[in-house]
Amino acid sequence: MTPIHILKKVFGYEKFRPLQQEIIDHILEKKDTLVIMPTGVGKSICYQIPALIFDGLTIVVSPLISLMTDQVQQLRQLGVNAVILNSAITTSEYQLNLKKIVSGESKILYIAPESLLKEEIQTILLSIKVDCLTIDEAHCISEWGHDFRPEYRQLGQLRKKFNDAVVVGLTATATPRVQDDIQKSLNFSKSSKFIASFNRENLLLRVIIRTDPLQQTLAFLKNYENQSGIIYCFSRKQVDTLAEQLNAYGYSARPYHAGLSDSERHKNQDLFIKDKVQIVVATIAFGMGINKSNVRFVLHYNLPKNLESYYQEIGRSGRDGLTSECLLLFSYSDINKIQYFIEQKENELERTVAKKHLQAMVKFCESTVCRRIPLINYFGEEFNTENCGMCDVCLSKQNELQDLTIKAQMFLSAVKRTGEIFGATHVIDVLTGSKSEKVLSNKHNKLSVYGVGKETSKKEWMVISQHLINKSLLIRDEEFGSLRLTEKSAAVLQKKEKVFAKIQVQEESFKKIKEPDQAYDTKLFEILRKKRKELAEAQDIPPYMIFSDKVIAHMATYFPQNQKEMMNISGVGEVKFQQYGKIFLALIKLYCVEYKITGQREQIKLQKIKERAETKPRHIEIGDAFNDGLSINDLVKKFDIKQGTILSHLYKYLLEGFDLRVDGLQKLSKVTQDVQKKIFTEFSREGTDKLKPIFDKYNDVVSYDDLHLLRIIYLTH
Ligand code: ADP
Ligand code: ZN
Numbered sequence: 001m002t003p004i005h006i007l008k009k010v011f012g013y014e015k016f017r018p019l020q021q022e023i024i025d026h027i028l029e030k031k032d033t034l035v036i037m038p039t040g041v042g043k044s045i046c047y048q049i050p051a052l053i054f055d056g057l058t059i060v061v062s063p064l065i066s067l068m069t070d071q072v073q074q075l076r077q078l079g080v081n082a083v084i085l086n087s088a089i090t091t092s093e094y095q096l097n098l099k100k101i102v103s104g105e106s107k108i109l110y111i112a113p114e115s116l117l118k119e120e121i122q123t124i125l126l127s128i129k130v131d132c133l134t135i136d137e138a139h140c141i142s143e144w145g146h147d148f149r150p151e152y153r154q155l156g157q158l159r160k161k162f163n164d165a166v167v168v169g170l171t172a173t174a175t176p177r178v179q180d181d182i183q184k185s186l187n188f189s190k191s192s193k194f195i196a197s198f199n200r201e202n203l204l205l206r207v208i209i210r211t212d213p214l215q216q217t218l219a220f221l222k223n224y225e226n227q228s229g230i231i232y233c234f235s236r237k238q239v240d241t242l243a244e245q246l247n248a249y250g251y252s253a254r255p256y257h258a259g260l261s262d263s264e265r266h267k268n269q270d271l272f273i274k275d276k277v278q279i280v281v282a283t284i285a286f287g288m289g290i291n292k293s294n295v296r297f298v299l300h301y302n303l304p305k306n307l308e309s310y311y312q313e314i315g316r317s318g319r320d321g322l323t324s325e326c327l328l329l330f331s332y333s334d335i336n337k338i339q340y341f342i343e344q345k346e347n348e349l350e351r352t353v354a355k356k357h358l359q360a361m362v363k364f365c366e367s368t369v370c371r372r373i374p375l376i377n378y379f380g381e382e383f384n385t386e387n388c389g390m391c392d393v394c395l396s397k398q399n400e401l402q403d404l405t406i407k408a409q410m411f412l413s414a415v416k417r418t419g420e421i422f423g424a425t426h427v428i429d430v431l432t433g434s435k436s437e438k439v440l441s442n443k444h445n446k447l448s449v450y451g452v453g454k455e456t457s458k459k460e461w462m463v464i465s466q467h468l469i470n471k472s473l474l475i476r477d478e479e480f481g482s483l484r485l486t487e488k489s490a491a492v493l494q495k496k497e498k499v500f501a502k503i504q505v506q507e508e509s510f511k512k513i514k515e516p517d518q519a520y521d522t523k524l525f526e527i528l529r530k531k532r533k534e535l536a537e538a539q540d541i542p543p544y545m546i547f548s549d550k551v552i553a554h555m556a557t558y559f560p561q562n563q564k565e566m567m568n569i570s571g572v573g574e575v576k577f578q579q580y581g582k583i584f585l586a587l588i589k590l591y592c593v594e595y596k597i598t599g600q601r602e603q604i605k606l607q608k609i610k611e612r613a614e615t616k617p618r619h620i621e622i623g624d625a626f627n628d629g630l631s632i633n634d635l636v637k638k639f640d641i642k643q644g645t646i647l648s649h650l651y652k653y654l655l656e657g658f659d660l661r662v663d664g665l666q667k668l669s670k671v672t673q674d675v676q677k678k679i680f681t682e683f684s685r686e687g688t689d690k691l692k693p694i695f696d697k698y699n700d701v702v703s704y705d706d707l708h709l710l711r712i713i714y715l716t717h
Helices: 003-011 020-028 044-053 065-077 091-103 119-126 176-185 213-224 236-248 262-273 307-314 332-343 348-366 372-378 405-417 424-431 437-441 458-470 487-493 506-510 522-539 549-558 563-567 574-594 606-614 617-627 632-639 643-655 673-686 692-698 704-716
Strands: 033-036 057-061 082-085 108-111 130-135 166-171 193-195 203-209 229-232 253-256 279-282 297-300 324-330 474-476 483-485
Touching: 003 020, 003 044, 003 574, 020 033, 020 044, 020 193, 033 176, 044 057, 044 130, 044 166, 065 082, 065 108, 065 574, 082 091, 091 119, 166 176, 203 458, 213 229, 213 236, 213 297, 213 324, 236 253, 236 279, 253 262, 262 279, 297 307, 307 348, 307 372, 332 348, 348 372, 348 458, 405 424, 405 458, 405 483, 405 487, 424 437, 424 458, 458 474, 483 487, 522 549, 522 574, 549 574, 563 574, 617 632, 617 643, 632 643, 643 704, 673 692, 673 704, 692 704
Parallel strands: 033 166, 033 193, 057 108, 057 130, 082 108, 130 166, 203 324, 229 279, 229 297, 253 279, 297 324
Antiparallel strands: 474 483
């Protein structure tokens, strides 16, 4: 069988994701291969498909027992007979597994590095044909990685013994230094590396100023009833407190941190994985070694100390490809805390590096351009976008700059009059007329600025203060958090300069975005989810192993009525159909009869389901809807996103070779014919991929929205 056949038959997927096919071909040619892909993109298939094609055995070295168990269970659900050799199984199981390997009944072996290094195991493995040696989490080889393991170092030597085996390394670690180190340790050639993009398109990124974290968290959780998520906190104490508070508010939440006993940690993790507990509140220690695919949100209660940790932590959500939300509560006081810890480090170089990393993290939080730009560029990947449509900056409806001059003057003068020694919280207390102890004892209630900013909420003042810092109108003392004026602030106070900014109303950020993927029948979805849980409990496996959330969401969208239609759902292969698909099919049919669902089905081209499931649904959905006759305004309402974002999606649609109807666009354009002509000339000279140079040149006569629109008009004429 060819790779694509196996993909369809065993895994139930229609198409390879980017790079998978190339990687598989490379491995099948027996060329050493280093695979660098972010979590959730699909590394495992890259070695599992070759393993099913090779005659001999594929050995997979993995550092964590939980990861091995997860992989083997998933493969068994697909009808693939994979086995484990590690310290967690019984002696008789161990013997049985060895037998299966020697007889060729099992073609994939998961093993811990220390077991593989044992003489007696090697003797057995060297007596049979081994075609592939896969090293999962390959960054464990490198001392520069975040998870160095000494036993991994010896794998480089070991490979020499398995002459005929191609060696495959897999990791989600992005730093070039670690990548080089892996290649050197394993003796790989330079050309062996495949790097996938680090942009995880299905993660919705948001940062808001932390004002009242518990209330903000509760407001956020309202959108995620019964859906799994992780909340990361700075300290163990914070974890315990928050977990208790959430329980008091009726959520099922469990703590996870290094202060708990092994068995408690294990139990809490297990409950979470099996959907028996909704939320885990954790310190950074949580997440390694879990493959749960239906984590719908990650909330950072505190600032992560660098972008690597942040990226890793948010990466634990949305592995199934459905939209998942990542919210960070940003507070300047956290910067101080982290800085304090950095100062405790003995080594000067370490301190300098840690400070740099922290700075990048803060820059990301303060970003006024798409958040993906600072994030992805940080990992050395070139990334540019006008509008990703999946971060708070790009989604903000607040397109227009607001004149903040008067409020800025109030704030700056309050800073000045309180002596430039207080932090934002106190300054805001003064502006809003608080009777706090600190205000009264300093006699700040006697100042002329006392209470002048009452009309504006504390939250908004917080956001304004952040803008003033970003614009260098204020300097924040790194150590104490106090605010000082700068040379630039004088001009504002003397009314010589105005201040403009886009201010986002915080509450707006909690509104869930409407997503085509989630346009499923929620009632049916719940019925299927319940059945899934029941089936999972009977076997004591996590529910996502039966079908992912995405798979049942698609079932509840397309209402398959027979085997063929069911197997058209992405993620339903042959064995899964026999084991579970039939049961789900019966439930869906019953549901359709009960609710008389027939008409809806007719409109759906069922043979297209799988293909569509793997295309990026958002821009296709939007493009299709536009072609079906909806106006741009209709689309803004339907998807609840701003016009610029809709237009960016349409642009992407065009770039992928789809046609767009042309009527209705021209009349939306507000610019004169003359300007339009000039802009078109620019497009023909400069191309259409970058709007910024054109905007910079013509920003007095056109806005970005105009340019987005003109670009589409230009391309459709
Ligand atoms: P990683 O190891 O990179 O974190 P996995 O190998 O666990 O990612 O894959 C993530 C998810 O994507 C899994 O549910 C997997 O089955 C699914 N997947 C992988 N390749 C494809 C594909 N070509 N089409 C559809 N789904 C895929
Ligand atoms: Zn963005």
